[in-house]
């Protein structure tokens with residue numbers, strides 16, 4: 001009986017930490033409503049958590065009657081975590097405290113074609129520099145999360161393959177970093193990390209069943225069902241970019257013809273611009289590139305679309321409709337609550353979201369779209385590294401570990 005009681009207590013304490021982590025701060029009354037246990041128990045549990053230096057009282061909130069209530073937050077000095085994102089040309093690392101505030105940041109850029117051993121050394125260097133970035137006393141480091149750009153065996157902590165890094169094969173990243181830093185390491189796919197960050201602090205915070213579509217060089221997608229990632233048998237779920245859109249379309253890097261990312265992605269935009277230039281298409285944006293080739297870039301394209309350049313607007317609307325046709329099938333098949341558009345092209349905002357929404361609503365079952373939300377990702381600054389850091393906290397809170 002005593003054992004059961006202490007299990008319940010540990011469980012409630014872990015749940016309180018998790019609720020506060022997800023909500024930023026909560027009053028005791030709000031915690032009591034969410035947990036559905038007696039107010040006296042909440043008073044006792046929060047008192048213990050404050051004594052253990054896990055929670056602190058900070059500021060006031062108002063209840064419905066306008067009465068001021070003390071708010072509880074996680075103690076920022078209780079711990080810190082590191083989140084790292086990397087790709088074939090750069091590494092971005094950040095250290096956050098338990099209030100989710102960045103306390104140190106480190107970036108590296110390197111030449112495309114840099115080998116895997118050098119990238120591993122730079123990953124280690126980035127983490128060392130984050131840990132020792134200055135002499136101030138840092139909260140104890142609880143773990144490191146890595147957002148991996150390629151395929152991951154997350155159970156074994158192995159980074160299996162990344163098509164853009166030449167010799168990146170079966171890299172035992174967790175083992176390498178655990179040996180170096182003697183701390184828990186968590187590895188997750190880059191797109192899953194971005195969705196995790198959105199689901200905790202961004203556009204996806206109100207949804208349990210959602211799909212994140214990452215429109216960047218290619219298309220990545222991540223699926224969350226009942227708050228957990230859906231991986232598929234080999235962790236390959238979410239390869240939306242390689243859904244065939246037009247079997248007579250151009251050949252894709254995967255070897256098939258007409259994959260979706262051949263029509264909707266940053267690389268597809270660059271191809272379309274070059275194609276239009278070759279065919280003498282007229283628009284002020286294209287004329288600007290004719291004058292200065294350096295102006296050909298995704299940010300300049302997005303700017304021109306926002307300034308209503310006809311060529312850019314037409315291309316964006318076409319991409320929105322094309323993506324919509326594929327997402328309409330996904331919606332019929334999976335019935336999500338929300339579709340979140342992220343990545344480089346998400347900066348297009350409503351320009352791409354509106355044609356996408358229109359097509360999905362026309363081509364999906366009315367019942368499946370009635371309550372479906374379409375959102376643009378909200379976390380602009382290093383969402384994958386943010387998500388990777390949250391990965392550590394999520395594991396810690398989920399596993400009821402006391403830090």
Ligand SMILES: [Zn+2]
Nearest residue numbers: 242252254259
């Ligand atoms: Zn493909």
